[in-house]
Ligand SMILES: NC(=O)C1=CN([C@@H]2O[C@H](COP(=O)(O)OP(=O)(O)OC[C@H]3O[C@@H](n4cnc5c(N)ncnc54)[C@H](OP(=O)(O)O)[C@@H]3O)[C@@H](O)[C@H]2O)C=CC1
């Protein structure tokens with residue numbers, strides 16, 4: 221039996237790549253390609269078991285509400301999942317026991333590892349900043365990956381009893397020091413030619429540590445997406461982060 225997959229955002233940069241990857245996988249098939257303006261009811265008509273959503277932060281919650289209402293599992297790469305959206309989704313899923321949704325800020329293995337390494341390193345350095353670099357057609361800033369990394373680093377610092385990152389800046393041009401995300405400075409670069417890149421910079425006494433990950437092509441996300449499609453069949457409730465369905 222193949223897994224029946226519906227792709228949301230199928231004509232987009234990621235969605236088109238997901239369609240190719242699912243079609244090439246021996247254990248799954250694309251049964252619906254849905255993009256802006258298409259009817260979600262197509263998903264139920266063709267019996268989609270799992271939906272993969274790479275759409276837009278403003279569209280994803282309507283898509284997920286439909287999936288949860290209709291008992292369709294979801295693998296979500298769309299960015300912009302703050303605490304509010306996560307809480308709403310958990311609420312919907314509470315009424316659907318046994319139904320699983322997987323959200324991953326980043327499906328590239330190296331990005332997942334890099335976040336894990338950042339989490340480990342955070343307690344050992346007094347200063348930290350994040351630089352994320354993406355193509356200039358990206359809708360949101362900072363990236364979901366950078367926001368997730370900042371959260372992990374911030375939690376690790378708090379658990380280690382570290383205070384705020386020391387910073388002697390007393391005057392600055394607006395924006396010059398980036399955005400403060402969970403008390404970590406995040407700088408967003410947008411350049412044509414780039415795909416998705418991130419540096420987490422740690423500074424300590426007489427040394428720095430830089431963790432850098434580069435997605436040079438969107439195929440980098442596909443093994444993680446396919447793994448997510450298989451894993452979500454056994455999930456119940458909401459899982460955030462690919463690391464939670466990998467053996468790391
Ligand atoms: N987690 C991860 O590993 C990754 C996450 N992403 C995230 O995925 C999302 C998509 O990125 P990307 O593919 O580059 O963006 P694109 O703009 O290339 O693709 C998004 C597609 O979704 C369509 N769309 C918009 N609204 C809806 C809707 N309601 N239903 C169905 N389709 C819709 C868009 O149509 P139209 O253009 O007509 O609006 C477009 O075709 C972003 O949030 C990005 O940050 C990206 C890469 C990796």
Ligand SMILES: O=C(O)C1=N[C@H](C(=O)O)C[C@H](O)C1
Pocket residue numbers: 299325326327354358359362363364365366415416417
């Ligand atoms: O829009 C993108 O391209 C990406 N979006 C995700 C994010 O916001 O972190 C994942 C990856 O960085 C590519």
